[in-house]
Amino acid sequence: MNNPDTFFDSAVLSALISSCCFVYISVDKTGFPKLQVIDGANATGIIDDSTGLLVEGYAVLERDKNKNPKTEAYFTKGDTWIYRKGDETPERIKNNVPHPLLVPIVFRPDAVRPFGHSRISRACMDIVNSAMRTVKRSEIAAEFYSFPQKYVVGTDPDLEPINKWKATMSSLLEFTKDEGGDKPQLGQFAQQSMSPHNDQLKMFAGLFAGETGLTLDDLGFVTDNPSSAEAIKASHENLRLIARKAQRTFGTGFLNAGYIAACLRDNYPYERRQFYLTKPKWEPVFEPDAAALSSYGDGAIKINQAIPGYITQDKM
Template identity: 60%
Template sequence: MEKRGIDYLKQKLALFRSGAQKKYDYYDMNAILVNNSILMPEKLRGRYEAVIGWCTKAVDALADRLVFREFDNDIFDLNEIFEVNSSDIFFDSAILSALITSCCFVYVSLDNDGIPKLQVIEGTDATGVIDPITGLLTEGYAVLDRDKLSQATLEAYFEPGKTYYYKQNQLVKVVETNAPYASLIPIIHRPDAKRPFGRSRITKGCQYFQNLARKTLERSDISAEFYSFPQKYATGVSQDAETFDNWKATIASLLVFQKDENGDSPHLGSFPQQSMTPYLEQLRSCASGFAGESGLTLDDLGFPSDNPSSAEAIKASHETLRVTARKAQRCFGSGFLNVGYIACCMRDEFPYRRSQFYKTKPKWEPVFEADATTMSLVGDGAIKINQAVPGYMDKDVIRDLTGLEGADGTGYNSQTVGIDSKDILGESQANNEGQKL
């Protein structure tokens, strides 16, 4: 494949940086909303600003449920590489950044002792040319440091086996490695053939419904001013009557009107008070649209249901979120395995083949934590299944289903799962269970 060069990658990053930064603005609730209402006076548009964190909730609700456990069948000691790099912080940081901007990048380097160092770089500061087969980069570019004006002060250009460092656009250092690919690895959320760098969790639909909800809240804030002080009127006032201050008339608890020389007195009244119900209904409609777009529920967005839901009902209502989380686990698991592969090549100073790591599988904690009901159902199911197929469900399978470790620190003891059901249920009950199966 022909090399594109650092100038091409700089232009590519400049092209997509603004879009990625916009996602961060929505996540940080700093996005600027231009109100083009034809009915709202210009003097009022900038005085009422609403802030809603629905996009933040959409990202955090998924990121908080993605908990990476370890690599199974780890023959290359990949878990050790991540553990020495504060794995708890590293995985959470990489997952959150990838969900916001569709992808993030992990910069791999070696310290003085030859131990791999992993640094997460957000999608606004790195890009590259991706290999569609392995998901690794054949070329990469990253901004490693910026000044107070967001100008790049330290840059790096990556290619297989070499990393070039630039400071103030001047080449200052070249580091050689044994990595068969660039030592800048992408962590991608929901990639496809058209968009190999994935798709953001903050979609255009999420942005639309959040902006619509913000406009609704701003209109309701302005209407609340009139809702608090309904308009009053007086008819039949003499033309010679002394005018009164409108503000005092609005907040005064008692108004006195004298009769004129003919003994007539004015008639007082007030216009119907404005209702806030239409705004609340429109806000709830926006929340329903956002929930359908993001896979959340109205309870997650601040509209609690009347009757509290059980644990099973909560799981059923979050079925879309569960499926989305499982898809994200597959995408991120492949990216983390690529990080371990490049780091292992650099640590061992040997260019391994990517196909040598296919038996190493990423393990994740369950999307939903197991409650008492789930543990009871899993236990009963494990006993019955192991009666039909002895040893089919062992401690590793039980841990994958519940996320609970056993007393030995590895999961349930397989002997208590139901391999020998007669020791647990008794001989007569085991026979009855076997007849049911």
């Protein structure tokens, strides 16, 4: 009822960018819980490390055209206070929920940073800034590469200076001999090579790939030989481990949001331990191909041959 096609994707993407996003739970006109994702720049709170829920929270629900807060909310156990710009007294909305109606969705939390770490780390930003400087230097070098510098020696200093722009763009120039029969000598400096800039950009791409768990193919540097499905999976092993860890933490956050929404819907303070056996079901990180499905089938047949009836239709 809360548009899961966009709700989960927006919550995950916001948590990956800002390390943490929040789900604001309210009631619509029909009395059914309504979920709204708020990014980490517009919400905060005091988190309970053991449950992942907030002790109290604050969120900016609406901003004006100048990005100033227009509607704010303060969340506590059993109460939600709505502060609207221009109103002297806040609106109090009572509920029968044992936790605030603001639930954090955290990416990579730890003991030092309970609100997690952003996928965009400091190292990623430094590498991208270095890559941008390399691109700017390559743009400057490309101008000299397209129009290499030329020189003329042996001209008469008493003659009118050469028009540099005309000399650069003209397809035919004429230089006459002087009274002594000498003539100027023309030359051209060696062209600058673009290879050092390309190699440096590829080096930064490799550093960025190592920091994020990606590969050079993901960043646009295509390898000569196309990899097989198994090789692609092996190269993305670090990314798969990051995704698995994110699924565990995101699953806890979404479970907390569902728990709070159920308490609000039924107007009953359920205990959180009633949901501890609930496990979120995620789609595979890598979709299995035909070869993988065939290997899974062979493994299931061999297991059933060793232990008859171990894998049945109910255990698939």
